Amino acid sequence: MKTIRIAALAALLGTTGAHAQSGTQAAYDAFAPAYVVSSPDTYHKSLGGIARNAQSRRDGAGNDVVISEVSQHQLPDVTERIHSRERRCGGFFSFETRAEAEAFVHSAVSPAAVASIPIVYTIDNQATVMPWLPQVREDNIYRTIKHLSTAYQNRYYASANAHAPSVWIHDTWLGLAAGRDDVSAVLFPCSACGNQYSVILSIEGSENPDEIVVLGAHLDSIALGGNTKAMLAPGADDDASGIATLTEALRVALASGWKPKRTVMFMAYAAEEVGLRGSLAIAESFKTDGRKVVGVLQLDMTNYKSGNGPDLRLMTDNSDPALQSFVAALFEEYLAPIGPTLGSFTCGYGCSDHASWTIKGYPSAMLFEAGDDDGGYFPYIHSPHDKLENMGDSAGRSVYFAQMALAFMGEVGKTAAGTPGGRVADAR
Numbered sequence: 001m002k003t004i005r006i007a008a009l010a011a012l013l014g015t016t017g018a019h020a021q022s023g024t025q026a027a028y029d030a031f032a033p034a035y036v037v038s039s040p041d042t043y044h045k046s047l048g049g050i051a052r053n054a055q056s057r058r059d060g061a062g063n064d065v066v067i068s069e070v071s072q073h074q075l076p077d078v079t080e081r082i083h084s085r086e087r088r089c090g091g092f093f094s095f096e097t098r099a100e101a102e103a104f105v106h107s108a109v110s111p112a113a114v115a116s117i118p119i120v121y122t123i124d125n126q127a128t129v130m131p132w133l134p135q136v137r138e139d140n141i142y143r144t145i146k147h148l149s150t151a152y153q154n155r156y157y158a159s160a161n162a163h164a165p166s167v168w169i170h171d172t173w174l175g176l177a178a179g180r181d182d183v184s185a186v187l188f189p190c191s192a193c194g195n196q197y198s199v200i201l202s203i204e205g206s207e208n209p210d211e212i213v214v215l216g217a218h219l220d221s222i223a224l225g226g227n228t229k230a231m232l233a234p235g236a237d238d239d240a241s242g243i244a245t246l247t248e249a250l251r252v253a254l255a256s257g258w259k260p261k262r263t264v265m266f267m268a269y270a271a272e273e274v275g276l277r278g279s280l281a282i283a284e285s286f287k288t289d290g291r292k293v294v295g296v297l298q299l300d301m302t303n304y305k306s307g308n309g310p311d312l313r314l315m316t317d318n319s320d321p322a323l324q325s326f327v328a329a330l331f332e333e334y335l336a337p338i339g340p341t342l343g344s345f346t347c348g349y350g351c352s353d354h355a356s357w358t359i360k361g362y363p364s365a366m367l368f369e370a371g372d373d374d375g376g377y378f379p380y381i382h383s384p385h386d387k388l389e390n391m392g393d394s395a396g397r398s399v400y401f402a403q404m405a406l407a408f409m410g411e412v413g414k415t416a417a418g419t420p421g422g423r424v425a426d427a428r
């Protein structure tokens with residue numbers, strides 16, 4: 001942790017030249033190439049006219065994809081075009097070299113291969129989860145969204161202060177642990193993330209520490225249509241809401257003295273808006289190290305309701321069918337009895353960080369904010385108007401998501417014997 005913090009400071013102090021290198025982080029070079037991996041549909045609808053040298057590929061998972069080339073400074077244009085022409089978020093991965101893009105496409109893992117990994121999900125930890133649910137506080141979620149959406153001009157990965165929200169989340173999450181020696185946090189570097197770091201907080205498992213449960217959201221923001229590095233980009237819904245929701249779930253669990261059987265990791269990803277870079281760096285690293293991730297839950301946009309549809313929507317694509325079913329079962333067990341409804345949403349290739357885990361062969365699922373099935377979402381994302389004031393000045397919509405995060409961590413992470421909600425003597 002310490003060496004990474006020092007690298008963060010070095011990156012902060014040493015990146016004035018366009019090609020300056022500092023630690024493992026490269027400075028932002030506006031005219032360096034970026035290699036975009038997208039669906040053919042996105043290439044034809046949104047990338048025509050700005051992308052060059054396109055090549056069709058079939059990836060290792062069987063998806064038809066296109067690798068094309070733009071300049072780094074055009075990545076916000078890519079996001080804007082997908083946003084305005086296809087009415088959707090995300091939609092691509094991006095790389096600094098064609099070789100990296102080719103290797104990524106080649107290495108994609110098929111859903112069938114993920115399904116063949118024997119992970120059994122069970123719902124039997126009501127003793128831990130039920131007491132947590134009423135402890136979720138809207139005002140805590142509100143305060144975290146407020147900080148993240150007002151303390152910085154933006155959280156764009158290439159802006160001058162891109163490191164600041166990473167450090168704040170690191171310190172805030174670790175602060176909730178109150179010195180527990182089974183809880184640690186690191187700033188996780190990514191070569192294509194500029195001065196921005198992902199954050200990983202780990203609660204070490206008592207019985208199966210090698211089996212990892214991940215709950216994630218992205219910490220960066222973006223506003224389109226001007227100078228991306230300087231524009232106001234509050235990113236209150238996209239995705240301060242996800243970070244704030246996870247922060248509150250973490251607070252409730254740690255305040256109860258909970259210790260998991262499996263290792264539980266909270267992740268705040270850097271540079272999602274320019275091609276899922278922070279999450280992909282982590283998923284790749286975990287894959288290389290042979291780490292066993294048993295389930296990933298992504299929260300990207302939790303705090304708005306469009307139309308009259310369900311209160312939460314489960315992504316139907318780029319995620320694991322078995323884990324989707326399990327999340328739906330968690331909803332039936334814990335949330336449905338207190339009132340909310342669950343729908344579905346299909347978001348397309350590479351739409352948020354869950355796709356990074358999926359493509360690396362890990363079971364992953366994502367919950368998305370309220371609205372009709374495949375209907376709309378918060379209309380002000382990727383703009384200076386993505387503020388709490390435009391979401392009813394409340395974090396009330398996110399409370400259900402924090403409760404789902406608690407159900408997920410309680411039931412996938414389970415509870416160590418002898419701790420609150422755990423069996424005094426583990427009978428099994």
Ligand SMILES: [Zn+2]
Pocket residue numbers: 089218238239272300301352
């Ligand atoms: Zn987002």
